[in-house]
Amino acid sequence: MTTIITEMYQILKETPDVLAMEEKLQQLMYHWFSDLVGEALTSLDEPVREAKKKEGWDVETRDARTVQFLFGPVAYSRTLMTDREGISHYPLDEHLSIQPNQRYSPLVEVKTAEMTAESTYREVERVLKEWTPVSLSHQTVGAIVKRVGEAQAEADKGLVTELDEAAELPSGREVSHLYAEADGVFVRGTAKKQGIEVSHAITYEGWDTNGKRVALQHPNVLMTTQPTAAFWKEVQAATAHRYSLETTQVVTNSDGGAGYTPEKFQEAFSQSQYPVLNQLDAYHVHQALNRALGAAQSETKTKIREALREHNQDDFRLWLDTYESTLEEDKAIEKVKKLRSYILENWDRIIDWRDHVEDPPEGARSLGAMESNQRHVTFRMKRRGMHWSPRGAEAMVKIKQGLLNRTLREAYLARKKPRSVRQQRRFAQMVRMTDILRDPVRESNGATSGTIALHTAHSTAMGHMVKSFS
Template sequence: MKTLAMWTQVQMSHTTVMRCVRAVGEAQEKQDQELVIQAENGELDGKRQPNFLFAEADGTFVRGLKKRQHIEIKHFILYEGWVKNGKRRLLKEPYAVMTSKGLDTFWEQVGAAVEQRYRLWQTQVVANSDGGVGYDEAHFKDAFCGSHKRIWVQLDAFHVAQSLIRSLHGDKAWITRIQQAIQRKDRTEVILLLDTYESNLDEDERIKQVEKVKQYLIGHWDRLFDWREIMAKETLPENAGRLGAMESNQRHLTFRMKKRGMHWGESEEGMVKVIQGIRNGTLKAAYLSSFIPTKRDERIIKKMIRIASLLKEPTVPSIGAHRGRIGTNASSSSAVGKLNKVLTFA
């Protein structure tokens, strides 16, 4: 608003800006939901057929207006690999899905986005998540059910390291030994190290934390390892790297929606969809298309016109105005006589 006032003649209040954000975000949301409907009707037919497709999903929390209220923003990124940019690697053909709505809506939009862009018959899908509620292996397999190859879902290395740091209270020596055992794929040694560490604890709370991380690691053992170690080296894409792009891509949300005393109410979904549209380069087209009926709406309108044309009654030709008068053969005290008297005086 300060920029507008300084460099242009336009002045806008905070409320007007919020309404604009909500209006533009709703246009992007409408487009996403239209894709979901088309996917349910089998109307989407993606064309891209990459050898590898990578996906990551996670959530981040922003503050709500109510006391101690936290709103989860679900975030999904899809990309086809990496390209070199000097010493850095950038994601190839990235595409994001973001929403503050429920997990069912989130994964419906993810599935629709995948169907719109890709034909996955012979594509190897590799996914990455922390394995938390709503971001587990089953959801990824449902979203990429079009692939006839095994969908490999690994645990995010960052979240594995964080779980060890929290449970072992930052004990670097023990954390390093456990991580080295994981790298050697020595499951027995990992269990032995955690049991040994647990046996030296006295506090029940810390013992529960160690048991929890042990269940987490052993329960997801096959998903702890880098995907490049599983695939044949000759099939790996060019510039293949470790998964974990989600943590850096979360900044698109966190830089705009967290810290600086920010609290979000009804406008949070609009802002999320605006960020998604800018990230994907679809925001302008989505907003402009909101003024044009969708193909589905056009079909409904045409159907209504056809029905109306069938039910329309034929026009009766006009035979001109009729002239007449009320007969005077009735007594003036009768109803007809009184009516005639009124009309005559008028």
Template sequence: MEKIISNLYKIIKGTNSLIELEEDVNMYMHEVFATLLGDVFSQIDQVVKKQKQQEGWTVIRSDEKTVQFTFGAVTFRHTSLRDKQGNCRHPFDEWLGIRKHQRHSSLVEVKVAEMASETDYRETARVLKEWTAVDISHTTVGSIVKRVGNAQAKADQEMVVELEDADYLPEGKKLAFLYAEADGVFVRGTQKKKSLEVRHAVVHEGWDKNGKRVALREPKVIMTTQPTADFWKEVQAFTAHHYSLEDTQVVSNSDGGAGYTAEKFQEAFSQSKYPVLNQLDPYHVSQALNRAFGGGKSEWKEEVKKALKAQNLEDFTLWVDTFESTLEDQKNVDKLQAFKKYIMHNWERIFDWRERVENPPKDARSLGAMESNQRHVSFRMKKRGMHWSEAGSEGMVKVIQGILNGTLRDVYLKHQKRSERKQRQVKKTVKLAQLLRQPTRPSIGAHQGSISLYIAHSSARGQLLKSLR
């Protein structure tokens, strides 16, 4: 402590502003904690080594290892040992929970991935260096995103495999209604003129109203760049692990594009005894209407809207054909015909789901939350000419999914949590390391001293004192 205080005095004397003082003290604080933790790790490594030697392991060598923590780079010595089967292992790393070749702590990796989901890799590296002791390159940020996202992807795949191998469906939450929407968003790939589709589903239990604001109740997302079949398997596995849908009316919404048809929803939610209601997304209907009739108001446009709302096919055909007869530009004719084909192909899906059920919930609203939820992907992955590799895009969307669902940290750290038995071993090892580190008090021999009597040396007691000296 005296040395730390002395160094703080030196820092204060060597700086000429409060800003410089705070920066230097912050740097020194990181160095002190990193050095102290490195010393403790090295001490525990010696204890773990002795324990393994007693079990018959043999020492190979002792090396230095550096791991980047949020408070600085910690350097410590760890011993390589050969176990009874002849395998080379680092028992202290296993004891601590460090992977082979791991250079950053798990907390650093998770925080880097979480920050990278909001901003680009270079900015993530810059902010980390500015505000923490973590100094990494933008390429390392990308590698960490892939690693953390891969953990979420593996957890999703495990759910799929578990559902396929199970003899019965898991017991989940029971609901009267469940709402699901799905769509895709394209991002630029690294190959020329090739895009990657991020397949995205949102599942929720209804709506909560807070004043004038309305939010989805218990929203969960499933995202992936994997093929359509794998995407729907993840949707099915996710909902089956969270809900018991046997008596649930599932209401779905999509634009009817390839991969997001009514049949896909019916297959994904086949455990429900009710047919899945699948309506055409009102946003895409409105978008198609504007492309065909223009953004302004017109008699034909308003009449087509009325025909769609009333589900009157005859009136719809009449007004579309009438409008087509007024067009002279072939491009506009092609747009109108494409609109008519789109609507006719999905005519049975153009309805308000609340009119198709007997007792809709009191808080029931129209579906159409997909577009706003896709902003989590589009805002991060479609700006400033970004291009994505297959591994990079999958890692990023899985990180975003894990953050939105609140599962990312648990999924990434689940293999590093100690059991009660392992934690008892940790306590014993740490206690032994503390005992071995206790400093011994140096021997200074017998203490000497004297007692003042304040009497004449010629007296009897004075003569006795002389004889004892």
């Protein structure tokens, strides 16, 4: 402690620039703390080694390792040992859940991945270098993103496997109504003219209002770039592990595009004894009208909206045919034909779900949360000419999903095979701080006696000094 205070004093005394002074103090803090953590880990190795020796393990060698933590690089020594079956282990690393060849601590990897959910790889590289002693290249940031994202993907696939192998459905919470919306968005791939579809679903239990602000109640998100068949399996598994849907009325919303049809929702939520109600997304109806009739307001658009709202197909055909008769360009006529086909094919789904269920919940609102939630994908993955590899795109959307659902860290730690409660108890018994901090006992030989030889007269000054020692 005296040494670090001395070094701090030297920095305070010799650094005229207050900015440079604070930077040097920060570097000193990181350096000292990293050294102390390294010493602590090295000290932990001894009791772990001795405990394993009692179990019949053999010591092979002792070597050093450096791991980059958020506060700096930590160097420590640990023992390589062989178990009774001849398999080599680093017991300390295994107890700490540090994997072979792992250069960065779990917190560094998770924090880095979380930052990339909002910032580019190069920006994350710059911020880490500015604010921490962690130095990563943008390529390394990308590699970390893939590892962390794949952990969330594995957790989702694990739920699907568990549901497929289970003899009965999992037991979850019971809710009277469950709302689900799904849609897809394309991002650019690395190959020329290649698009990668991100399938995106969100389930929620209702709405919470605070003044004019409205928030979804208990939302749960699922995103993937896998084929839609795999996507719907993940939706079904995630929902089955959260809810018991036997007596739940499921209400769904989509644009009716390929892969997001009413049949897909019915299959995903087939646990419910009630038919799954599906409505056509109002936003996509609005967009279809604007594409065919233009963005400006007109009497025709107003009348068509009234016909859709009143579910009057005759009036819809009448007003659309009247508008088509005024057109001369083939391109404009083709747009009207596409609108007519889109609306009539989905006519039974252009409804307000609240008019088609018995006793809708108090404060129930129209569905349509998907478009605003798609911004989680589009704002991060479709700006500044970004291109994504299939693996990188899947990892990024899984990181976004894990952050929104607050499951990312849990999924990442599960992949690291953390210690169980029993293993933690054994480790605590193995490592007793009294054994680590206790000073070694040295044998005492008692006080040593002796004399000082005097080769001159006792009356001299040297003689008087010798007498004073007696």
